[in-house]
Amino acid sequence: MIQEAEPLIFERSSPGRHGYSLPDSDVPPLEEDAAIPAHWQRSSLPLPEASELDVVRHFTRLSQRNYSIEHGFYPLGSCTMKYNPKVNDAAAGLPGFSFVHPHQPESTIQGALALIHGLSRLIMEITGYANCSLQPAAGAHGELCGVLMMRAHHVKQGNPRRKMIIPDSAHGTNPATAAMCGYTAIEVPSSERGTVDMDALATLLDEDVAGLMLTVPNTLGLFEQDIVEICRMAHEVGALVYCDGANMNALLGTVQPAALGLDVLHLNLHKTFTTPHGGGGPGAGAICVNETLEPYLPVPLVKEQDGAYAWDYDRPDSIGRIHSFYGNFLNQVRAYTYIRTLGAEGIKRAGEYAVLNGNYLKERLRDAYALRYDRTCMHEVVFAGLKEKAEGVRTLDVAKRMIDYGFHPSTVYFPLIVPEALMIEPTETENKDTLDTFIDALLAIAEEAQTSPELLKEAPVSAPVRRLDETTAARRPNLRWQPPE
Amino acid sequence: MDYVPHSDEDREAMLRAIGVASTEDLFQDIPANVRHPHLNLPPGMSEPEVIRHLQALGQQNSNVLEMPSFLGAGCYNHFIPSIVNALILRGEFLTSYTPYQPELSQGTLQAMYEFQSMVCLLTGMDVANASMYDEATATAEAVLTACSITKRSKVVVPDTFHPTTLEVLETYAEGRELTLVRVPTFTIDDDGAFHDCWDAVGAAIDDDTACVAVQVPNFFGWVHECQDIAETVHAHRAMLVVSADPVALGILTPPGEYGADIVTGEGHSLALPPGLGGPRLGLYATRKKYLRQMPGRVSGMTEDIEGKRGFVLTLQAREQHIRREKATSNICTNEALAALAFTINVSWLGPEGMRKKAELCLAKSHYAAAQLDALPGFAVSAPGPYIKEFVVHCPSQVHHVNEHLLEHGVLGGYDLGNVRAELDRHMLVCVTELNTRQDIDRLVATLRDFEA
Numbered sequence: 045m046i047q048e049a050e051p052l053i054f055e056r057s058s059p060g061r062h063g064y065s066l067p068d069s070d071v072p073p074l075e076e077d078a079a080i081p082a083h084w085q086r087s088s089l090p091l092p093e094a095s096e097l098d099v100v101r102h103f104t105r106l107s108q109r110n111y112s113i114e115h116g117f118y119p120l121g122s123c124t125m126k127y128n129p130k131v132n133d134a135a136a137g138l139p140g141f142s143f144v145h146p147h148q149p150e151s152t153i154q155g156a157l158a159l160i161h162g163l164s165r166l167i168m169e170i171t172g173y174a175n176c177s178l179q180p181a182a183g184a185h186g187e188l189c190g191v192l193m194m195r196a197h198h199v200k201q202g203n204p205r206r207k208m209i210i211p212d213s214a215h216g217t218n219p220a221t222a223a224m225c226g227y228t229a230i231e232v233p234s235s236e237r238g239t240v241d242m243d244a245l246a247t248l249l250d251e252d253v254a255g256l257m258l259t260v261p262n263t264l265g266l267f268e269q270d271i272v273e274i275c276r277m278a279h280e281v282g283a284l285v286y287c288d289g290a291n292m293n294a295l296l297g298t299v300q301p302a303a304l305g306l307d308v309l310h311l312n313l314h315k316t317f318t319t320p321h322g323g324g325g326p327g328a329g330a331i332c333v334n335e336t337l338e339p340y341l342p343v344p345l346v347k348e349q350d351g352a353y354a355w356d357y358d359r360p361d362s363i364g365r366i367h368s369f370y371g372n373f374l375n376q377v378r379a380y381t382y383i384r385t386l387g388a389e390g391i392k393r394a395g396e397y398a399v400l401n402g403n404y405l406k407e408r409l410r411d412a413y414a415l416r417y418d419r420t421c422m423h424e425v426v427f428a429g430l431k432e433k434a435e436g437v438r439t440l441d442v443a444k445r446m447i448d449y450g451f452h453p454s455t456v457y458f459p460l461i462v463p464e465a466l467m468i469e470p471t472e473t474e475n476k477d478t479l480d481t482f483i484d485a486l487l488a489i490a491e492e493a494q495t496s497p498e499l500l501k502e503a504p505v506s507a508p509v510r511r512l513d514e515t516t517a518a519r520r521p522n523l524r525w526q527p528p529e
Numbered sequence: 530m531d532y533v534p535h536s537d538e539d540r541e542a543m544l545r546a547i548g549v550a551s552t553e554d555l556f557q558d559i560p561a562n563v564r565h566p567h568l569n570l571p572p573g574m575s576e577p578e579v580i581r582h583l584q585a586l587g588q589q590n591s592n593v594l595e596m597p598s599f600l601g602a603g604c605y606n607h608f609i610p611s612i613v614n615a616l617i618l619r620g621e622f623l624t625s626y627t628p629y630q631p632e633l634s635q636g637t638l639q640a641m642y643e644f645q646s647m648v649c650l651l652t653g654m655d656v657a658n659a660s661m662y663d664e665a666t667a668t669a670e671a672v673l674t675a676c677s678i679t680k681r682s683k684v685v686v687p688d689t690f691h692p693t694t695l696e697v698l699e700t701y702a703e704g705r706e707l708t709l710v711r712v713p714t715f716t717i718d719d720d721g722a723f724h725d726c727w728d729a730v731g732a733a734i735d736d737d738t739a740c741v742a743v744q745v746p747n748f749f750g751w752v753h754e755c756q757d758i759a760e761t762v763h764a765h766r767a768m769l770v771v772s773a774d775p776v777a778l779g780i781l782t783p784p785g786e787y788g789a790d791i792v793t794g795e796g797h798s799l800a801l802p803p804g805l806g807g808p809r810l811g812l813y814a815t816r817k818k819y820l821r822q823m824p825g826r827v828s829g830m831t832e833d834i835e836g837k838r839g840f841v842l843t844l845q846a847r848e849q850h851i852r853r854e855k856a857t858s859n860i861c862t863n864e865a866l867a868a869l870a871f872t873i874n875v876s877w878l879g880p881e882g883m884r885k886k887a888e889l890c891l892a893k894s895h896y897a898a899a900q901l902d903a904l905p906g907f908a909v910s911a912p913g914p915y916i917k918e919f920v921v922h923c924p925s926q927v928h929h930v931n932e933h934l935l936e937h938g939v940l941g942g943y944d945l946g947n948v949r950a951e952l953d954r955h956m957l958v959c960v961t962e963l964n965t966r967q968d969i970d971r972l973v974a975t976l977r978d979f980e981a
């Protein structure tokens with residue numbers, strides 16, 4: 045990464061410079077009366093004026109002020125930062141996918157529709173569900189879609205109900221989604237084992253509960269061992285169970301979530317199925333449902349008839365559309381390429397080794413970092429900070445010090461129920477050497493916390509910037525460049 | 530083929546360190562009766578096999594590079610320069626996460642800040658977020674935000690708004706109290722010509738109105754005058770939501786100048802190829818006073834402890850990971866890389882390029898309209914100024930016309946019969962800077978041979 049600051053593209057601007065290359069008009073000039081009336085036209089547009097090389101250098105330099113999976117280990121818990129295979133990008137870049145218009149006649153997009161249909165079938169097989177839609181553009185979008193389907197089911201039964209039960213360890217998108225869909229989020233505490241407190245759950249369940257939103261394995265990296273019973277209890281009062289499948293990587297090939305009794309599941313294709321995160325998106329979500337919720341899937345779906353594929357809008361109980369078209373199609377191409385590359389065997393190995401790596405880190409770090417729940421974990425492990433607390437040293441400091449050792453920090457302060465949470469997810473694509481180097485760094489940092497805590501508190505010293513003043517950023521927001529008066 | 534790097538020795542050493550005999554021991558929490566299902570998936574493939582398979586699927590699709598296309602209706606084929614892909618596919622941008630750790634994410638954060646600045650300049654607004662999924666979800670969230678701010682539930686929309694966006698809005702509004710009032714704002718005469726009755730929008734606004742949402746240019750391509758509407762909206766203490774095409778904003782007055790309170794838009798056409806409609810890029814900008822109700826991520830400029838300029842995700846107290854059920858939205862992952870592509874392209878275009886792009890659309894669409902209008906049986910109908918899309922009334926149903934065009938290797942315009950049965954002879958034609966005069970002449974010549 046480069047240290048030197050890069051000015052804003054606006055600060056690189058110089059009047060009269062330009063980089064664009066567009067053809068001259070090959071049609072006659074506009075008739076007078078066809079023009080846009082002068083008072084409807086803008087008077088100024090102070091965008092940057094830069095040459096093509098200026099633009100290329102600017103963004104190349106910006107890129108060099110970023111860390112990425114391709115730099116090194118990115119042990120960000122809950123994010124599944126595994127290798128994003130290049131062949132997926134090559135596939136998504138084929139003109140037969142990237143230059144296809146969504147309104148083209150179906151006869152001219154049979155390959156694209158076949159891919160959507162095929163990916164849906166692969167995902168249904170991996171998860172065990174009756175049907176799925178790839179329309180959600182991200183995980184939270186899938187949640188919205190899923191909870192709206194749960195609501196549609198209850199409305200059809202005569203009462204949308206009012207409550208959604210969500211564990212205290214849940215990701216923020218879960219309660220936010222419930223609220224967007226008109227539900228009151230009710231928190232169920234976690235037990236000493238880190239999973240849903242069954243007694244508390246029993247007292248919360250009643251006929252006004254529309255559903256539960258559970259993450260499997262949960263955000264502590266633990267498998268809900270009572271999941272089958274939880275689903276049974278929920279179903280007994282007519283409630284449905286939503287599964288946040290952000291952590292599906294752990295379950296690949298080992299269990300189909302549908303078999304556990306979970307009614308609806310979203311996947312983050314940008315986690316489990318390797319579509320790149322792009323600095324925060326575009327992602328892609330799949331939403332998978334059992335027979336109960338199948339009628340409510342968003343329109344359109346893709347159907348196959350006599351070997352031809354077509355959009356299917358004929359779904360009277362559908363919740364409607366949730367996206368302009370059919371979600372982030374080019375990421376669907378990437379996910380499809382990935383699953384076809386791996387096949388059944390590769391899918392199974394991905395899950396198995398993700399869990400192996402997770403447990404290896406847990407065991408090797410447990411003497412230096414406080415294990416909050418001492419049991420076999422799945423694909424990730426959550427520590428409650430340093431085992432031996434050091435004066436004034438917080439988890440944030442540990443995380444920032446990882447940067448000086450050449451690693452991206454792990455997730456911190458999530459889930460909220462673990463004090464000083466440090467959440468590490470290695471993924472299956474990291475080799476043992478990388479994990480060992482990381483472990484050595486974390487052990488050294490724990491040591492430093494005792495011997496020279498200032499190294500942690502001042503970290504990072506090797507990144508493009510030091511710690512940033514977030515308080516002022518929020519108090520006096522500077523969110524855009526302003527043209528000079 | 531898979532991407533697991535472990536050798537057998539690695540695996541054994543790791544199992545020993547964990548203290549278990551096999552990986553199977555790590556899955557004991559999973560009920561045994563459902564563990565290890567048989568997965569009926571096709572066998573894996575090597576890279577040459579998988580890419581050949583994908584190429585074969587891709588070749589079953591016609592694409593707009595090899596066939597002249599006049600399709601728009603919400604997804605546009607505008608020119609994206611080579612530098613965009615070259616830069617966004619750099620691993621540093623492509624494979625980084627959401628910039629929660631700012632020290633390692635200055636590239637993404639600064640690009641977000643530049644993106645926000647450009648969206649503000651194009652729309653004439655004070656602040657913008659770092660993107661939403663698409664225009665439809667951005668507009669749906671804008672309308673719901675306006676309802677929360679005004680504590681009212683009536684939403685007025687002219688029937689010239691993109692119908693898909695309204696469908697998404699209706700989906701998003703489930704579970705919330707919201708009354709969508711669709712105002713008829715045009716009539717069609719016996720010859721199939723459109724006539725504007727825009728004043729009907731103003732008449733629908735009252736003291737229960739939370740917001741009016743208008744689209745510029747509208748779904749059918751023409752531009753409404755919104756100044757009067759804005760005044761009426763504000764006289765009733767309601768809000769004006771404008772969904773604007775950023776390409777058209779290369780020429781048009783920014784909505785902020787005529788009183789918009791929230792501006793949304795679809796930015797994909799300045800960022801990415803059509804891609805069957807995704808990824809897209811939702812734009813969202815608003816006035817400073819509504820900043821704390823804005824959904825989505827924002828990057829802010831600040832300093833590090835040495836006084837060096839830096840950027841951070843800020844005002845996170847609006848967001849789901851801090852505020853949970855009280856957040857302004859549930860959005861988390863957005864369309865960051867598409868926003869980066871937009872920022873690169875707009876930097877390359879600059880003010881002159883943005884204007885030239887819009888002027889090319891303007892000139893070419895008017896040329897195409899004049900040629901089509903001169904064809905016997907075809908009549909162009911545009912009750913207001915337009916930039917790249919217009920409606921043509923055809924001598925028979927559009928799907929017949931389009932079949933004929935397709936037989937001759939041309940992708941005809943959008944069949945408006947898909948959104949309204951009575952418009953089945955109306956085609957929405959889109960012409961961008963990428964349609965050459967030759968393409969347009971070919972469209973016209975092919976239609977000349979068309980026999981109804």
Ligand SMILES: Cc1ncc(COP(=O)(O)O)c(C=O)c1O
Pocket residue numbers: 122123182183184185215217259263288290291312327860861862
């Ligand atoms: C557990 C969990 N649920 C939901 C989400 C939301 O997914 P997305 O960011 O794709 O909307 C995330 C991702 O951050 C997550 O980790």
